[in-house]
Structure formats: C-alpha cells, structure tokens
Amino acid sequence: MAEQLTTVHVVDDDDAFRDSLEVLCGSVDLVTRSFADAGAFLEDYSDEWQGCIVLDIRMPGMSGLELQQVLLERGCAMPVVFITGHGDIEMAVTAMKSGAQDFLTKPFRQQDLLDRIHAALKVADRQRASELQRHEVESRFERLTPREREVFDLVVQGCANKVVSNRLDISQRTVELHRSQVMQKMEADSLADLVRLSLRLEG
Amino acid sequence: MNQPLAAEEAALFSVLLEAAADAIIVIDEVGTVRQANSACARVFGYELPEILGRNIKMLMPENYRREHDGYLRRYRETGESKIIGVGRQVEGRRSDGVVFPMDLSVGEGSFSGERLYVGIVRDLTERHALLQTLQEQEAELRQMMDSAVVPTGLVDGKGRLLVANEALNSFLACDGSADVELGSYLSADTQVQSLGAALDEAAKAPTVCVLALLAFEVDGHRKSGDLYLASFPRHAHNDDHGIVVQLVDRTAQLEAEKEAREIREELAHYQRISALTAMTAGIAHEVNQPMGAIANYAEAGQILVRKDQVPAEELERIFKQIGQQADRAADVIRRLRSLAGGQSPAREALSASEIVNDTLHLYRSQLELLVVRVEKEYEAELPLVFVDRVQIQQVLLNLLQNAVDSMTQHPEAAIRVSARSAEAGLVIAVEDRGTGISASIAERLTDPFFTSKTDGMGIGLAVCRTIVEKHGGRLWFENNAGGRGATFSFLLPGAEGGTDG
Secondary structure, eight states: HHHHHEEEEESSSSSHHHHHHHHHHHHHTOOOEEEESSHHHHOOOOOOOOOOEEEEEEOEEEEEEEEHHHHHHOOOOOOEEEEEEEHHHHHHHHHHHTOEEEESSSSOHHHHHHHHHHHHHHHHHHHHHHHHHHHHHHHHTTTOOOHHHHHHHHHHTOHHHHHHHHTTOOOOOHHHHHHHHHHHHOOEEEEEEHHHHHHHHHH | HHHHHHHHHHHHHHHHHHHOEEEEEETTOOEEEEEEEEHHHHHOOOHHHHHTTTTTGGGHHHHHHHHHHEEEEEEEEHHHOOTTTTHHHEEOOTTOOOEEEEEEEEEEEEEETEEEEEEEEEEHHHHHHHHHHHHHHHHHHHHHHHHHHEEEEOOOTTOBOOOOOOOHHHHHHOOOOOOBBBGGGBBBBBBBBHHHHHHHHHHHHOEEEEEEHHHHHHEEEEEEEEEEEEEESSSSSSEEEEEEEEEEEEEHHHHHHHHHHHHHHHHHHHHHHHHHHHTTHHHHHHHHHHHHHHHHHHHHHHHHHHHSOOHHHHHHHHHHHHHHHHHHHHHHHHHHHHHHHHOOEEEEEEEEHHHHHHHHHHHHHHHHHHTTTEEEOOOOOOEEEEEHHHHHHHHHHHHHHHHHHHHTTTTOOOOOOEEEETTTOOOOOOOSSOOOHHHHTTTTTTTOOOOTTTTTTTTHHHHHHHHHHHHHHEEEEEOOOOGGOOEEEEEEEEEEEEEEE
C-alpha cells in the first residue's frame, strides 16, 4: 500500500498543536495518523506500519523518550523526529543517542519540520527498499540445497572451483553444476553480483 | 453733740474696733498712735499699751520709716496723697523685726479741729505664702507637662488651645503665643466635624473620647495621631468645661509601617519574579504551544492557497484555529504579566476553582516536566472570597513549588490540592508526599530568610504568610499521618453573601 509508506505518525498531547501538524502535513499531501499520548499510540500500533513518527519529547504519562525505548524494544524501525521545547537539550541528546532520526527545538520553521519529515520518510523508504531486497535475497537463498549453500559460501569467499572441490571433497564437475544452480537460483549474472547479494544476506 | 450719745458712740466705736479682724490704727498728723485695736497688737506682735502714744513708724520697716514723716508733711501742705482712699500693698514690721506684706487702706477725718488718719491693715503673710505655694505648684505642673513626651493641652469647647505643653507646641509647630485652633491643623481629608462633635460630647460629660488616626497638616508636613479628649469642670460655679487633649503622635509609626509594607511588597514582587524565573521552561512551553500551532496553520494555509482546489471551509477552519491559538497565547501572556507586574493590589470576588485552576494552568507544564501528578478535590458549595487574584495565585504557586521541591526524590510524586469551606471562610490546602517537616525547622519555617533548601532564599513562605494575613486569613502546616509528607493550608475569609455553587 503506497499510502502507508508516507504516513506521518504524530504523537503530541496538545490538541491544537497536533491538529495544526495534521493540517500542515495534509497541505503537502502527507497522510497523518495522530495520537494524544504514547498509550494511545501503543494501543493501536502494528509492526506493519510504515513511515515516520513525529514525537513530542515531553508529555504527561509516558514521555516521548520512554515511547522511543518501547518502540526500539518492539523492533520498530520507523525514524523518529523529536520536537523539543526550550531546556530539553539533555533529553534531545538522549533521544539522538537512542537512534532518533532528528530533533527540532520549538519554535521552529515549518519548512524545517517538513524537510525533516521528508528526510525521515526517505530514510524509511530506503530502509523499506533494502528490507524488501533482503527479503528477496533471503527467499532466493532459501531455495538453495544444503550442498549448494556450502558451494555459495565458498565461492563468495573467492575460492576457485578446484579449492571448493578439495574442501567439499566433490569433483570439479559437480562443483561447476552446483555453482551454475546457485547462480541461477540467486538470479546472479556474475560472480560480483553474487558477492553483492551475499552482503545483503549478512546485512 | 450731747454727752450721753457721745458716750454710747464711743462704746459702739470701741466694740467695732475690737470686733474687726483687721488691725485698725488711728494716728494724728505727725504720726502718733492715738488709737489701735487688739488685732493691731496681734498683727504687729506688741501689747496694745506699747503702741499707743508712740509714732506709727515703729510698725514700719526701715525704708518706710524714713519716708513717712515726709509723706505726712506733704499731705498737710499740698493735700496730695498717694494712699488715702486708694489702699496699697505695703510692708509692716513686727516687734521681732520680721517684715511682712500687708494691705493698707487709709481714711482721714477732722475731730475737734484736729486731723486724724485711720489705717486698716490686713496681714498678707498667709495669702502670700499661699500664692507662692500655688505658683510653685503651677510651676511644678508646668514642668511636668513640659517634660511629658505626650503632646498635651487644654482646649475650650470650640477647640481653641488654652494651654499646651512643649510636646504639643512642637507637634503643632507653634510657640504657644498665638491663638491656635486645633481644628485648623486637621488636613482636608480628615473629618473636622468629627472633632467638633467629639468636643461637644466631651463637654457634656466627663468622658474620654478617642479620635483615632487624625491627619494633621503642619508646615506642609503630614502628621498623624490619635486624639484623646477628656473634659473637666473649669469652675465650680458654672458649666464652663475645659477639655484636656492628649495626642498620641503616630507619624513615625505610620511611616515605619508604610516603609515595612513597601519592603514587604518589594519582597513579594521579587519572590514572584524568582518563582517565575524558576518556571521559565514551563512558561516558554506554554507560549510555544499556541505559537507553534499558529505557525503550522499559517504555513499550511499558504501551501494550500497556492493549490487551486482548496475548499473554502478548510481555509476558514485554519484561520479560525489561528485566531483561537493567538487568543490562547495572549491569555498566557496576560496571566504572566499580572503575576510579574508590581501593580497595586485590587481585590475581586473569586471562587476556589478560579484560584486553583488559574494557578495550576500556569504551573501545569512545570508539573508535567517534573512528572508530578496533581489531584484536585473541591467541596460543593464553597464560599467566594474577596481577594487580590495575583497575590493569592502567588501563595498557591509557592505552596505548589514547595510541594514539588519536597518530592524531588520521590518515585510517585503527587500533589493533592483541595478546597473546603470552613466556618470562617475558604480553606485551600496543598498536600504532598514529600519528606515532611521536622520539628527542628517547623518553628522557623515562615521566618523571612529561613530556608531548608540548598538553593532557596527563604522568602517564599514568609511572603505567603504576609499575603494571607493581609487578607485577614491564616496560613498553617502539619505533617500528614504516617509520615507521608506535609499539608500546607491557608484560610481566606469568605466574601459577603455568595457561594460558588
């Protein structure tokens, strides 16, 4: 769903500020989903969600920082843009150390916020793209037989067929067969291509 | 003149002579005593025979003696007298040589061609002694009056000053010589009529009237004092009353009080500012929220307007939101300005919820920042109070700040703000779960410059107490049962007629 990819999740306890963020995002055709507090966000949260999170660093109840921690534990990869007030610099530092995408100190220029939201969404896009590629490569890898995986591992390490044949104690001819199966199943055009795919598997 | 009649007259004369309390003495033209009564002998300390036939000069002190013959001769020759028919105060000399004051009146007549003078002498020794005693007593009284520090004087029924001691003269800056009316010193804003009425009242009965805090205008300076009036009859025989006035000079006291009040107000103002400084982060947040929302709406509005297909309702809603948020920001500024400004106190009828909500609103973001939970608890039917909004907010703000400070290490920091009605008015209480108040500091807690905090000035609670007491209320504190923090409460007297339903 293309819509979900660009969803901006807004968590802010101030009704007016939250509404104004929705309107601002809406004006540049960004889809928003907003929540008045961390609890409401977590209640609805699904790991299917894509996009970014704009988070007020201080809120009654669970603070923005605490929500960030909970999301990290749940493996949520959405980039977080924190909005901080005057005197929250320490908290902002903590947030950045915990992997926040960015933070903005109030008052801020609206274009800055939009720029950062777009940047966060781009990051999310890239993350999603690489995630998809990884999934793809993984599913190709799944198709390899155990023997083919052994050949794959050695080949991408740069071993010549002869070395592979010696290590696995199989004929060079068999190695060549396995190797061609691997190239085919992994949809690799060249050895360099195969090495690149192997890196994605590790990533 | 026939003989028997003369004899009777002589007898009557003799009786009259002896009956007189004053000394009576008859001399001839050269001063020889022809006749004298017993009173004369007594006054001059002689036996009567010692005087008769002697020259009158024996009864005079030296300086009169020398002149007397001259006086008699001159009268004989010229008929000019300095004493006959006039009477004078002169001196006599007693047999023991003591000179004494006496009143002498002299008459004259001719008897059988001979000129005789009659002198009537009244001994003034006692009267003089009495007068002297009176004078001494008066001088003593005068001395007492003048050395009294209380301005004291005597006025008549119209307030005209009859007598004033030095303190009163000095208060009125007059030297006591000119005619002075007490009423003319009263400044225009003082009821001069009240002085007149009090004088009338005092003149009617010997009561003490008190006129509290009259303002006087003396040489362009404003002075203040309480006037005590007490009347007394000046003469035994008529209704003439004098009125004693005593003035308790309160000028210095009032000036000191004014100065103290100004210092207290400055202190309260300084304390408010420092409370505000402590709340800077919270206040910035309070203003940033609506300003941020406005900026967001405005930016969105511009972006939308550049597109063609924007629904008018959407733009209208955005503008409306901008307006509302601007109001919200203005409201915060207004609250702040009244709290930060040092304007003179104005009282208004407020409900407990107005006081508590307004203050919590200002303090809200601070509490959120510190993760302090706040509970509110109002009784139904609370009385309205007539108070200075800013000052009472300041009290509550202080108590909230103290409550927060007492719980810095508390994992579940919570404050309960409650309002209940009491017989005397409205009680607002702030309950914390902090460390409580140890007995050693409880006694000094509301003293100025006493603090248990490392970064405190020690003026918060002192200012709170001053403010509450100025409103006719009371501030107190107690530890909660089970060692769970402390509760600070203050009572405000209820406004006349009116409850917060």
